[in-house]
Amino acid sequence: MEFDGILFFPLTPFDADGRLDAGALERHVASGLDHGAGGVFAACGTGEIHALSAAEHARAVGTAVSAVRGAVPVIAGAGGSVATAVEQAAAAREQGADGILLLPPYLVSGPQSGLVDYIRTVTEAVDLPAIVYQRSTMVLTPATAAETAALPGVVGIKDGVGDVDRMARIVAEVRRVHGEGFTFFNGLPTAEVTVPAYAAVGVPLYSSAAFAFAPEVATAFYRAFHAGDPLAERLLEVFYRPLVALRDRAPGYAVSLIKAGARLRGAEVGGVRPPFTDPTEAETAELAAILEAGLTAVKEAGSA
Template structure:
């Protein structure tokens, strides 16, 4: 399984009745594919996995697989209790997903050997490759990362912690076990800001929340960073950095602002589910101005 380009984390649309809108999801995913997504990570953090029922999670994964139709890998989120994560992994396999992104066991602090068993148990539940998402209650030592990487099903680690020293040590430890046959991802919110730093420690791939609502800007940044175009610096200074400032005003805005951005671009994804909250009208106006700035910078305004 190989990823090339930006990793796309679709939103989960909710209709006026509050139910998941699978038709809007299909259009949203298809749009991401048309803009060159290198992989689709569905029903994950940006897709509000924490707020989905088991049936909704399965439906979202199945419709995503149907729309992508093998064009790029589809990775389904799984997490929470070990039983829930295992159930979600089995459902993802049945729906035709290509891999699982394993999120932390929420609100449960555990020793390193417990984290290994969490990963091992979920990996045994389904015959799918596993990407382990380091964040929250799941933070690895280099030694634990190497032990997890030695599990045949584990093919990658996505980092959402942002400790570059730790991540460099994890990369070095895992490479001793798996060589180059292992994938690392920069999974920080608004990862564009840290792309150069992560590349410096051997982590070239990154997820882009911006791709879910301004794929034109996300694509232009990706191309610019690859070619050394000064446009990358302008986008960081005038779009991504102000976006982070807006995002950091409230917990959950890493998702809420993305949904608001999609609505501003005409995609009826609805609002977020509790306990997240939607941005205020004033914040949505700031976001609209940022979107216009970003599109203007890339010649799409």
């Protein structure tokens, strides 16, 4: 499975009655494609998979597949209990997704052998390529990562831990055992801040939550970073680092602020579901100022 460009994790819009708004989701995904997304990861973390029913999950994935129309890969979230992960993976396959992002087991921890069994059970049950999301209760050692990479259904690892030393050793061990044909990407919240560090250890791909509400900024950063343009550092200074500081004020703001930003841009995405909370009016005003600073920096760079 090949990805080229920013990996887009769309929000899951809810209407005024709190129901999934498929029309708004289709427009949201289409907008991401218009801005050059290299892959669409539907009903994942930014898409509030934890808060979706089985029917809503399937509908969100199906809506994304319909909106994309084969232009880029569509990856669906799956995870939680092993039975739930299998059910979500099967639904993703039925809806036409190209693969799954396998999230960690719910709540409980297990030994490394148990993590491999969890991944194996899901990927053997559903014939669909899987990217393993390393975070929370599913953190792999380099040896376990290599064992995981050998499973027939596994095509990649997304890192949400942020331990660059561990990731460097994982990449080296997987490459040593399996060669170059395996995908890694940086899946930290506001991943742009850590792109240089991850690129240095062989992980150039990254997911961009900011792309869901500021695709102009996210795309400009992506191009500037790869071109060695000073604009990349400028955007880190005026947009990404302030966004991280605001995000760190409350658990769940990695999603809540993205939805608030999308609403500021006129998207009909609604609020977040519990236990997440929406930002306050004052925090939304701060977010608006951060957004304006980012858009202004992009505009000024384009006119220079």
